[in-house]
Amino acid sequence: MTELLKVHGSQNAFFILDQTTLDQPLTDPELVKLTQQITDNEHGLLGGADGVLVVNKPVRPGAQAQMRVINADGSEASMCGNGLRTVARYVAARDGLDSFKVDTMNASLRVRRQPDLASGIPAFAVEISPVKFNRQALPFENLGRERIIDEFVPELAPRLRVTTIAVPNPHLISFVNDKSELSDEFMGNLGKWLNGDNPYFTDGVNINFAKILGRNQLFVRTFERGVGFTNACGTGMSATSLAFALTHPDQGDFDQPIDVFNPGGKVRTIVHHQDHAYWIELIGNATFTYQIEVDESALHQAKVMADNADVTATGEQEAYLKFVDELPKVEL
Numbered sequence: 001m002t003e004l005l006k007v008h009g010s011q012n013a014f015f016i017l018d019q020t021t022l023d024q025p026l027t028d029p030e031l032v033k034l035t036q037q038i039t040d041n042e043h044g045l046l047g048g049a050d051g052v053l054v055v056n057k058p059v060r061p062g063a064q065a066q067m068r069v070i071n072a073d074g075s076e077a078s079m080c081g082n083g084l085r086t087v088a089r090y091v092a093a094r095d096g097l098d099s100f101k102v103d104t105m106n107a108s109l110r111v112r113r114q115p116d117l118a119s120g121i122p123a124f125a126v127e128i129s130p131v132k133f134n135r136q137a138l139p140f141e142n143l144g145r146e147r148i149i150d151e152f153v154p155e156l157a158p159r160l161r162v163t164t165i166a167v168p169n170p171h172l173i174s175f176v177n178d179k180s181e182l183s184d185e186f187m188g189n190l191g192k193w194l195n196g197d198n199p200y201f202t203d204g205v206n207i208n209f210a211k212i213l214g215r216n217q218l219f220v221r222t223f224e225r226g227v228g229f230t231n232a233c234g235t236g237m238s239a240t241s242l243a244f245a246l247t248h249p250d251q252g253d254f255d256q257p258i259d260v261f262n263p264g265g266k267v268r269t270i271v272h273h274q275d276h277a278y279w280i281e282l283i284g285n286a287t288f289t290y291q292i293e294v295d296e297s298a299l300h301q302a303k304v305m306a307d308n309a310d311v312t313a314t315g316e317q318e319a320y321l322k323f324v325d326e327l328p329k330v331e332l
C-alpha cells in the first residue's frame with residue numbers, strides 16, 4: 001500500500017504523491033492520467049482537486065526535495081505557491097526539518113515553518129521567484145509591447161488596466177473597482193479565451209482580478225490556466241501583490257506584510273526588491289485534509305476511487321473553516 005495526501009493552501013486543493021516511496025515511480029504519461037482521474041470535480045477522488053503535487057528526489061545541490069505541479073488538465077506548471085507550502089510541510093515532517101529548499105521547474109526555493117495561523121492550522125512561508133516582466137518570459141505575442149505594466153491593452157479587454165508578471169508561471173493582473181468585473185461571466189470569458197485558441201497568450205495565462213481593500217490589503221480572485229476558477233492561487237496572489245506595490249505605491253508597500261483575502265481564506269505576502277531583483281514571500285496555511293491508502297498498481301492504472309482506497313479524514317478542515325469564519329468579512 002502507498003499513501004496519497006489530500007491537502008490545501010487557502011482551499012486551493014491538491015493531492016500530494018511522494019514518488020520516492022513507490023517501488024516504481026509513475027512515468028509522465030501515467031502522472032497525467034492519474035491527475036486527470038483523481039482531480040475531476042465530478043468523478044474524481046474526494047471531490048477532485050486543482051492538481052497533483054509530485055514529490056521527487058532533489059535535482060539541484062542543496063535542495064531537500066523536488067516538487068512538480070501537474071494541473072487538473074494534465075499540463076505541467078512551473079510553480080505553485082499554495083502547493084509549495086503543503087509540500088514544505090510534508091517534507092518538513094518526513095525529514096525532521098524546519099527550513100530548507102525545494103526544487104521547482106526553474107529554481108530551488110526557500111521554505112520555512114511559521115507559527116500556526118491558529119490552533120490546528122500549520123503554516124509555512126515560501127519564496128516566490130524568479131520574477132520576470134519580459135514578453136518572452138510570459139510569453140505573449142502580437143501585442144506590440146515588450147512588457148505590460150499597468151496599461152490599457154484594448155486587444156485584451158476594454159477599460160481594464162493590466163499588468164503581466166511571470167513568477168515564473170504567467171499571470172495577468174488587473175485592479176478592478178466594479179463587482180461585475182469579478183463575476184464568473186466577465187472573468188470566465190476572458191480566462192477561457194486566453195487559455196484557449198487565441199493570438200496573444202499561446203501558452204495560456206493565469207488571470208487575477210484584484211480589489212484594493214485598503215493600505216496593504218487586497219482581495220484576489222483567480223481563473224487558473226489548466227484548471228479554471230480556483231479558491232486561491234498562491235503565485236497569483238504573490239504576483240498581484242508585486243503589481244500592487246509597483247503600480248499603487250500610495251497603498252501597497254515593499255517589505256511590509258500585505259493581507260491578501262481570497263475566496264478560500266487569507267494569506268500574507270511580503271514583496272521584496274533586493275540586488276536588483278524582485279521576490280515575494282508567501283505565508284499561509286498548509287492543511288492536510290485526508291490520508292489515502294491505496295495499492296501502488298491503482299496509481300499506475302489511474303484508478304483511485306473510494307471503493308479501492310482507504311480514506312481517513314485528518315480533522316484539520318474543521319479548524320481551517322473556523323479560521324475562515326472568523327476572518328473580517330470582505331465587502332466587494
Ligand SMILES: N[C@@H](CCC[C@H](N)C(=O)O)C(=O)O
Nearest residue numbers: 077080081082169233234235
Ligand atoms: N494555484 C497555483 C498555480 C498553479 C499553476 C497554474 N495553474 C499554472 O498553470 O501556471 C498556485 O497556488 O500558485
